[in-house]
Every structure is written in structure tokens, then in C-alpha cells.
Amino acid sequence: MKSLPGCERLANQPSRRQRSADGRFNLELPGPIIDEMLKHCAKSYPMETGGILVGHYSDDCKFAHVTDLVPAPSDSIAGRLSFQRGVRGIQKFLNQMWPRRRYYLGEWHFHPDGSASPSGTDASQMRSIAFAGSYHCPEPVLLILGGNPPRRFSLESYVYLRDATDAVVLEPGPSDIQA
Numbered sequence: 007m008k009s010l011p012g013c014e015r016l017a018n019q020p021s022r023r024q025r026s027a028d029g030r031f032n033l034e035l036p037g038p039i040i041d042e043m044l045k046h047c048a049k050s051y052p053m054e055t056g057g058i059l060v061g062h063y064s065d066d067c068k069f070a071h072v073t074d075l076v077p078a079p080s081d082s083i084a085g086r087l088s089f090q091r092g093v094r095g096i097q098k099f100l101n102q103m104w105p106r107r108r109y110y111l112g113e114w115h116f117h118p119d120g121s122a123s124p125s126g127t128d129a130s131q132m133r134s135i136a137f138a139g140s141y142h143c144p145e146p147v148l149l150i151l152g153g154n155p156p157r158r159f160s161l162e163s164y165v166y167l168r169d170a171t172d173a174v175v176l177e178p179g180p181s182d183i184q185a
Contacts, residue, residue, distance in 0.1 A: 030174075047155050
């Protein structure tokens with residue numbers, strides 16, 4: 007596979023651990039998952055892209071550990087200022103992950119040349135997911151990458167709750183958080 011110019015600078019991102027201000031929600035994002043997301047974003051630039059996050063929870067359900075990043079399915083619709091994630095192959099993949107105790111955790115999304123803040127559409131879709139029983143995920147994570155990788159980018163994460171209007175922002179946590 008031909009490497010995209012500048013993508014060598016995307017490799018080996020450090021793992022990130024993020025947490026809510028009250029410590030209720032924690033997210034562990036391994037460096038290779040961030041690398042993969044950055045490569046998908048650089049490849050799709052200047053169009054939006056996204057996909058789903060898969061992983062598992064700690065025994066006390068305080069930590070979500072991302073183990074897999076699923077790119078945009080082939081039936082996704084990407085535009086310069088919009089992205090509609092498709093569904094082709096997602097359920098089959100999730101069914102294969104279930105016996106391995108890996109589950110749907112949420113969505114990831116790219117805002118080219120934009121901020122890593124959710125748009126009104128992003129927030130509305132995530133609230134819908136939180137309420138949809140078919141997702142089996144009452145507190146989905148939204149990971150947004152904004153900017154123009156590899157030149158510049160920011161990465162933010164949010165948790166959407168069924169009983170809240172606003173998302174819970176996850177901030178960088180101490181590097182010594184134990185999962």
C-alpha cells in the first residue's frame with residue numbers, strides 16, 4: 007500500500023487516557039488505534055469520515071477500553087461538511103466480536119479543517135444512539151478528530167447520557183490511571 011505523504015509522522019501516537027471531571031467515565035485509547043484513525047482521516051481529507059469504536063469495559067464499568075476502530079462502511083455518505091455512517095458489515099463484525107467480550111462503545115468522526123467539538127447533528131445522533139435499545143449502549147462515546155492530519159489535529163472525546171442534554175467532556179487524565 008502506498009503511504010500518504012506525511013503519514014509517517016502519524017505513526018506511534020502515545021496512548022491516551024481521558025476521564026470526566028467527576029471520574030465517573032474513563033476512556034483508554036491505545037496509540038495504534040489513534041494512528042489508524044489519523045490515517046483514515048488523512049486519506050479522506052478534505053471529506054469527513056468516521057466509523058465505530060469497539061472494545062470492552064472494566065469489571066467495575068468505569069473504564070471503556072477501545073480495542074478496535076472500524077472505518078467507514080462502504081455505504082457511508084461523506085461530504086465536505088457532513089458524514090452519514092453506513093451500516094454495511096457492521097452488525098456482522100459486532101456479532102463476531104461479541105463472543106470475545108468486545109462491544110460497540112460509540113462512534114468516531116472527522117471534522118476536516120474544523121474543531122474537535124461536536125456539531126448539533128453529531129450531538130443529536132449520539133443522543134439517538136443512547137436511547138436506541140438496538141445499540142445496547144446507553145452511554146455511547148463520541149471521539150472527534152478535527153484539523154488536517156498530519157499537519158495539525160486535535161482529538162476530543164465525549165460521553166452522551168440518556169438523562170442529560172449536554173455531553174460529558176472527557177479530559178486528559180493522569181498517565182498512571184490503572185484500569
